[in-house]
Amino acid sequence: MSCPTTLVGVPTKDTSGRNQAYWSYDAFGKLRAESDPDLGVSFYTYNVFGDLTSSTNAKGVTTNLSYDSIGRILIKSIPEGNIAYTYDSLSGSENALGKLVRVEDGNQSKTFSYDKLGRVKKETRTILATSAGNPLPTETQGPYITETRYDLLGRVTRIDYPEHPISHGRMRACYEYGSAGYISGISVQVNTNGILPGYCNKDIVENISYNEFGQTASLVLGNGIATSYSYDVKGRMVRLNSSGDVNGNTKVLQDAVYSFNPNNNITNISNTTTDFNTQYDYGYDGLGRLTSANGSYLGIAEGNLSRRFQQSFDYAKNGNLTAKRIHDPGNGNITDEWSYQYTNHQVTNIDSSRTGADTLTLQYDANGNLTRQRDNVKDLTKRIQVDSQDRITQIQDGNNAILGSYWYDESGFRIRRSALEEKNNVFTNVEILYPSKFYGLEFIESENVITSVNNV
Numbered sequence: 239m240s241c242p243t244t245l246v247g248v249p250t251k252d253t254s255g256r257n258q259a260y261w262s263y264d265a266f267g268k269l270r271a272e273s274d275p276d277l278g279v280s281f282y283t284y285n286v287f288g289d290l291t292s293s294t295n296a297k298g299v300t301t302n303l304s305y306d307s308i309g310r311i312l313i314k315s316i317p318e319g320n321i322a323y324t325y326d327s328l329s330g331s332e333n334a335l336g337k338l339v340r341v342e343d344g345n346q347s348k349t350f351s352y353d354k355l356g357r358v359k360k361e362t363r364t365i366l367a368t369s370a371g372n373p374l375p376t377e378t379q380g381p382y383i384t385e386t387r388y389d390l391l392g393r394v395t396r397i398d399y400p401e402h403p404i405s406h407g408r409m410r411a412c413y414e415y416g417s418a419g420y421i422s423g424i425s426v427q428v429n430t431n432g433i434l435p436g437y438c439n440k441d442i443v444e445n446i447s448y449n450e451f452g453q454t455a456s457l458v459l460g461n462g463i464a465t466s467y468s469y470d471v472k473g474r475m476v477r478l479n480s481s482g483d484v485n486g487n488t489k490v491l492q493d494a495v496y497s498f499n500p501n502n503n504i505t506n507i508s509n510t511t512t513d514f515n516t517q518y519d520y521g522y523d524g525l526g527r528l529t530s531a532n533g534s535y536l537g538i539a540e541g542n543l544s545r546r547f548q549q550s551f552d553y554a555k556n557g558n559l560t561a562k563r564i565h566d567p568g569n570g571n572i573t574d575e576w577s578y579q580y581t582n583h584q585v586t587n588i589d590s591s592r593t594g595a596d597t598l599t600l601q602y603d604a605n606g607n608l609t610r611q612r613d614n615v616k617d618l619t620k621r622i623q624v625d626s627q628d629r630i631t632q633i634q635d636g637n638n639a640i641l642g643s644y645w646y647d648e649s650g651f652r653i654r655r656s657a658l659e660e661k662n663n664v665f666t667n668v669e670i671l672y673p674s675k676f677y678g679l680e681f682i683e684s685e686n687v688i689t690s691v692n693n694v
Contacts, residue, residue, distance in 0.1 A: 257556065257582050275582040276606040296604035299626045310338075314648070317626045319344040321648045332359075345645045346653050357392065360385050363400075363673050365653055374654075374669065377403045378681055378688065382673030391419070399677045404688050409677075412438035422446050425460075463491065474498055489513070501526055513539035527553050532567070558583060590615075651675070 257275040264270050268288060273279045278296020285291050289309055294300045302315040306325070314321040321343040328339035333352040340349045344366065351360035364380040367373045382400035389395050397411045409428045416422040423446060425438035446457040451473060456466045463482035470476045480491040489512040497506040503526055507518045514537045521530035530550045537543035546567035552560045564574040572591070579587040584606065588598040593615045601610040607628055611620045619636030629650060633642045642657035655670040661682055669681040680689045 274606075276584060278604045278606070295626075301626065341648050343648050346647050348647065353388070355388075355392070357388055358386060359388075361674065363647075363653075365671055365673065374671075375681065378669070378671060378679060380673060382677075384674040384677070389415075393419075397676070400673045402688070403679070410438055411442075411676075416446075416448075418448065418452075420446070420448050420452065472502070474502065513537070523553070525557075527551070527557065534567075554580075556583070558585075 258273075259275065260271075260273040261269060262271040266288065268284050269282055271279065271281045280296060281294045282290060283292045285305070287305075287309060289305050290303060292300055292302045299317060302313075303311055304313045304315075306312050310325055311323050313323070321341065323338060324340040324342075325338055326335050328334060328349060331337075331339045331349060331351045333354055333356065334350075337352055337356065338350060340347065342348075346366055347364050349362045350358050353359045361384045362380075363382045363384075365374065365378070365382075367376065367379050380400075380403075383398075384400055385396075385398040386394060387396040393413070393415055395413055397413075399409045399411070401408045407428065409426055412425045412427070413421055414423040414425075423444040424442045425444070426440050426442055427438040428440070441460040443460065444458050447455045449455045449469065451469075453469055453473065453475075454467050456464065458464045459482075461482070463480055465478070465480040467475055468477035468479075474496070476496050478492060478494045478496075481489060481493075482491070483489075484491070490510070492509055492511055494507055494509040496504055499505050499522065501522070503520070503522050505520055505522075507516070509516045514535065516533065516535050518531070518533040520528060523529050528551055530548075532548045533546065535543075535545040537545075548565035548567045548570065550563045550565065554560050558580050559578055561578070562576040563572050565571065566573050575591040576597075577589045578585050579589070581602075584602050585600055586602075587596055587600075589595045590597040597613070597615050599610075599612045599614070600608060603609050603624070605624075605628055607622070607624045609622050609624070611622070612618075620641075621634040621636075621638070622630055623632040623634070625631045625646075627646075627650065629644070629646050631644055632640060634640055640658075642655065644652055644656075645654040647653050651672070653672050655672075657668060657670075658665050659668040661668065667683040669679075669683065671679040671681070673679065682688075
């Protein structure tokens, strides 16, 4: 690729010798410009204190940043709107001096409160109804409050998740620790009126034990399934076994044994269970790239149903996958071969010996984001829209019908997803909201039903 003459210095090449990356720095060691074969050319400016004030990517999109007198970001300006940061003082925020107390953008707002040691003890998020012209029901906007408690060693001991907006049900997760400081159990308490006692009464994970190197040795899930882990002298997990009662029968759910080559690549996984057995074998080249994969399945509970597969792979000098072959496991003959064509490191065409040239075609923007994928065999097209921060905001089909829309907060955490899904044999719009990292709400528009999903 060609690079602007302003980018000087010794370039870095990949092993093909064709793709080069350049970086340009000022006299203070600040990155001023960079050129990447996949991401294009980007430019950066700084203030007199060395703080980044603007960045312009290969699409010409500029992000501007402004700071307060002590170097904290006040405004991050992107094409979608401003992101505003507030510090030190906010009504209802405790121990806030020197801390971030509020973040606001076009999709949501967050406020923070801290304990006396400066740890976040309360986060309140409101998801804005008017984001991207796709309004939310009033009851799903929040505020959503997540509260966290710690012990004297700074370890999380309790998380209270947001209330359900209709039932006001709330979940609390409790974390216990052993004498060595490792977590020994996780339990939960759920209450339907939003008022939680000071304890948790349902085990999610218990009896977690560790070996002398701090690796998990065993644990028991809340449903009684026990899992044990074994390691070799290099610290690699070599066996994973889970067993327990399933509908009144004691079963081995997994008993996976792992083998490695001297480069620590997995060469074999053998899994023996009550209902089925699987065997996988992997081969690698000298650079650790997968060159072969073979597998077999024996369904004991399915009348000894037997399945096998065999695949092989080729690569270019720069690591790009150039061919994938599907073999007949019985005789090794090739039944289908996929070949890959690239622009720099981006796959643009995938051909199949069985279905023909251009089975799949892919297009990218100047920043390297995938923007269009075409399956010519199935006659399906997928268009992908991204925002100025390279985050997927919408997926459309070939007729420009919207399949999914996505919204994010200032950190890139997805706070909302809207997509057509089949519910009760009818396609309807389903909203998934993420008020906190481990808590989600599902709103089925046609049924006006809101359900919650919690992940401890």
